[in-house]
Amino acid sequence: MTVQVCSQCGFSLDDALNEASGLAALAWVRTNDHGRTTTQCTLCTRANIRAIEAHLDQEAWSTAR
Ligand SMILES: [Zn+2]
Numbered sequence: 001m002t003v004q005v006c007s008q009c010g011f012s013l014d015d016a017l018n019e020a021s022g023l024a025a026l027a028w029v030r031t032n033d034h035g036r037t038t039t040q041c042t043l044c045t046r047a048n049i050r051a052i053e054a055h056l057d058q059e060a061w062s063t064a065r
Contacts, residue, residue, distance in 0.1 A: 004028055008044035 004025055005012045015025035029045045031038050040048065 004039050004041075006041040006044055007038040008040050008048065011041045011043075013041065 002016060002025070003012055003014045006028075013021055013025055013028070015022045024042070027042045027045075029040045031040070
């Protein structure tokens with residue numbers, strides 16, 4: 001049994017509850033930010049996708065040179 005909790009909105013999902021929950025859990029995004037893992041549900045991922053991409057881009061150029 002794995003209960004995932006969205007670090008953005010606090011929504012929790014038990015991926016062992018039923019097949020639909022298991023499939024939904026696959027769409028959740030886990031991000032490792034300097035050793036701290038955050039999990040976001042699909043709704044928050046959609047809302048924050050630009051922020052996530054911007055953050056990754058910033059890290060790419062700040063560590064490359
Ligand atoms: Zn959420």
